[in-house]
Amino acid sequence: xxxxxxxxxxxxxxxxxxxxxxxxxxxxxxxxxxxxxxxxxxxxxxxxxxxxxxxxxxxxxxxxxxxxxxxxxxxxxxxxxxxxxxxxxxxxxxxxxxxxxxxxxxxxxxxxxxxxxxxxxxxxxxxxxxxxxxxxxxxxxxxxxxxxxxxxxxxxxxxxxxxxxxxxxxxxxxxxxxxxxxxxxxxxxxxxxxxxxxxxxxxxxxxxxxxxxxxxxxxxxxxxxxxxxxxxxxxxxxxxxxxxxxxxxxxxxxxxxx
Numbered sequence: 001x002x003x004x005x006x007x008x009x010x011x012x013x014x015x016x017x018x019x020x021x022x023x024x025x026x027x028x029x030x031x032x033x034x035x036x037x038x039x040x041x042x043x044x045x046x047x048x049x050x051x052x053x054x055x056x057x058x059x060x061x062x063x064x065x066x067x068x069x070x071x072x073x074x075x076x077x078x079x080x081x082x083x084x085x086x087x088x089x090x091x092x093x094x095x096x097x098x099x100x101x102x103x104x105x106x107x108x109x110x111x112x113x114x115x116x117x118x119x120x121x122x123x124x125x126x127x128x129x130x131x132x133x134x135x136x137x138x139x140x141x142x143x144x145x146x147x148x149x150x151x152x153x154x155x156x157x158x159x160x161x162x163x164x165x166x167x168x169x170x171x172x173x174x175x176x177x178x179x180x181x182x183x184x185x186x187x188x189x190x191x192x193x194x195x196x197x198x199x200x201x202x203x204x205x206x207x208x209x210x211x212x213x214x215x216x217x218x219x220x221x222x223x224x225x226x227x228x229x230x231x232x233x234x235x236x237x238x239x240x241x242x243x244x245x246x247x248x249x250x251x252x253x254x255x256x257x258x
Contacts, residue, residue, distance in 0.1 A: 010198030
């Protein structure tokens, strides 16, 4: 009930809003180019697609880094051993990785490409020169058969902000984050259930709001609607009209609880 009222006041749909429609279009184009079938229907699908797309961007950037290194070393390349090539490529790759998003899996291994397994991520991380070997060269274009379900990494991409979200609270089996494009807080759990607390479209930048966002996060965690409404009414992140609607529900719930 609360979530429905909040969304009606916010009305930002990730598949229809101007700020996110272009993001969706860019992702669809990238997935189509590589003949990847990535579901995009629900809001949860949207965030999972962002994770997949971030991996695709990282993969492309690392491969471009390898090509740049090979071009820079063109005059010497044929005279270098594989180990020497990889060492020189890794110097460039290490610089690049400073600007890339990543997360660590449950075993503490770096994951740069969320749709690849731990082994392929390790190779892109430390053995990028494999891309010139025949058995790996096809990873440039025809890698669909090597992709995995990103669910295998659980909540780690969310907990470690692998995509453009702001994490508010982390738990073993859930994470609460803020997504600026929809002005909303989301809670996703280990069963892939996504809840959304949509906030006022007029709220400003994140930093001054973080304390209040934590208050709203407490509302999301509350199992009692009355308590959740109390948290929401004490914040400035929903407009007066929405507060009035919640106050009416608060009164009704209070009567029922007597």
